[in-house]
Amino acid sequence: AQTVTQSxxxxxxxxxxTVTLSCTYDTSESDYYLFWYKQPPSRQxxxxxxxxxxxxxxxxxxxxxxNFQKAAKSFSLKISDSQLGDAAMYxxxxxxxxxxxxxFGTGTRLTIIP
Amino acid sequence: xxxxxxxxxxxxxxxxxxxTMRCQPILGHNTxxxxxxxxxxxxxxxxxxxxxxxxxxxxxxxxxxxxxxPDATLATLKIQPSEPRDSAVYFCASxxxxxxxxxxxxxxxxRLTVL
Numbered sequence: 001a002q003t004v005t006q007s008x009x010x011x012x013x014x015x016x017x018t019v020t021l022s023c024t025y026d027t028s029e030s031d032y033y034l035f036w037y038k039q040p041p042s043r044q045x046x047x048x049x050x051x052x053x054x055x056x057x058x059x060x061x062x063x064x065x066x067n068f069q070k071a072a073k074s075f076s077l078k079i080s081d082s083q084l085g086d087a088a089m090y091x092x093x094x095x096x097x098x099x100x101x102x103x104f105g106t107g108t109r110l111t112i113i114p
Numbered sequence: 115x116x117x118x119x120x121x122x123x124x125x126x127x128x129x130x131x132x133x134t135m136r137c138q139p140i141l142g143h144n145t146x147x148x149x150x151x152x153x154x155x156x157x158x159x160x161x162x163x164x165x166x167x168x169x170x171x172x173x174x175x176x177x178x179x180x181x182x183x184p185d186a187t188l189a190t191l192k193i194q195p196s197e198p199r200d201s202a203v204y205f206c207a208s209x210x211x212x213x214x215x216x217x218x219x220x221x222x223x224x225r226l227t228v229l
Contacts, residue, residue, distance in 0.1 A: 033216050043151075043203060045220035052216075091157065095216060100145050100209060101170060102218060104157040 002027045002094050006105035013082045014113050020067075021077045021108045023092030031097035034068065034075045039089040039107070048090070051075065079110075087112045116140045118221035120206050126227045132194040135224045137206030138187055146189045147207040147218060148174075148181055157205075163189065164211050196228045 003026045013019035025034070036048040051059045051068050058066050063083075067076045079086055092105040119138045127133055139146050147162040150173075161171035166183040174181065178200075180192045193200055203225050207218040 035217075037220075043223050043225075045205060045207075045223075047217055047219075050217065095218075099170065100164070100211060100216070100218075101147065101159045101162055102149075102157075102207075103159075106156050 002029075002032075002096070002103050004092050004094050004103050004105040006092055006108050008108045009106070010109045010111070012111040012113055013079075015082055015084060017082055018078060018080045019082055019110065021079075021090050021092075021110065023075045023077070023105055025073050025075065025092070025094050027073065027094065027096075029096055033095040033097070034066075035093040035095065035102070036064070036066070036075075036077045037091045037093060037104075038086075039091065040085075040087070045091075049077065082112050084112050084114065086110060116219075118206055118208050118219050120204075120221035120224050122224060123222060124225045124227075126229065127196055128229050129197055130195045131228075132192065133196050133200075133226060133228075135191045135204055135206075135226070137189040137191070137208075137221055139189065139206070139208030140219055141187070143208035143210055143219075144186075145209045145211050145218075146183060147205075147209075148189070148191050149205040149207065149220075150202045151205065151223070152202045160191070160204075193226075196226075198228045201226055201228050 034051045038046045063080045089107045093102040148160040160174045161181040203223045206221040209218040
């Protein structure tokens, strides 16, 4: 079974600075998908960014980018120019190419310091 | 703006009562998922459907939980009888089984409190 590990329960960053959230996963599969979800206090799960394992190029969405290291099974999220609205829980998630279910990490709570 | 809807948003009930949560997936999506979020267990999959057929319900306590899709626009999660340990936020999500970008779109969740 796949597992996802987020080793940083909490992180904080100064507004306008850059922060990186870590995620590692364990799988024997070669084809899969990785996601970062944001959960603000409203509890709504919001997709931030996704990465297909077969793509070598790291995904980017505006201020959000990933560092995908397939051999190391690492999938970190970088948030540039941090804004107050970025404060939330961030979950890393894994999805097989086959079964569509997501396996989540335990989350990282991100605090933005004004 | 298509979105997954869930009702009720909040539910407080007493131990032993039946609870039914409903989900309307995004029109055209053919996979539907039920996840539960608790402080202790985090986010875990309870069950999911593809084309209304249950594919995996291994995360669900079978003796008290049941999940169904009466039609393509409605998914239900029922707990009978409910217990205090069932208190959690229950999320429904939907997506496409093939094609597209494999995203899952989450509903706002149902916060369940069992006293």
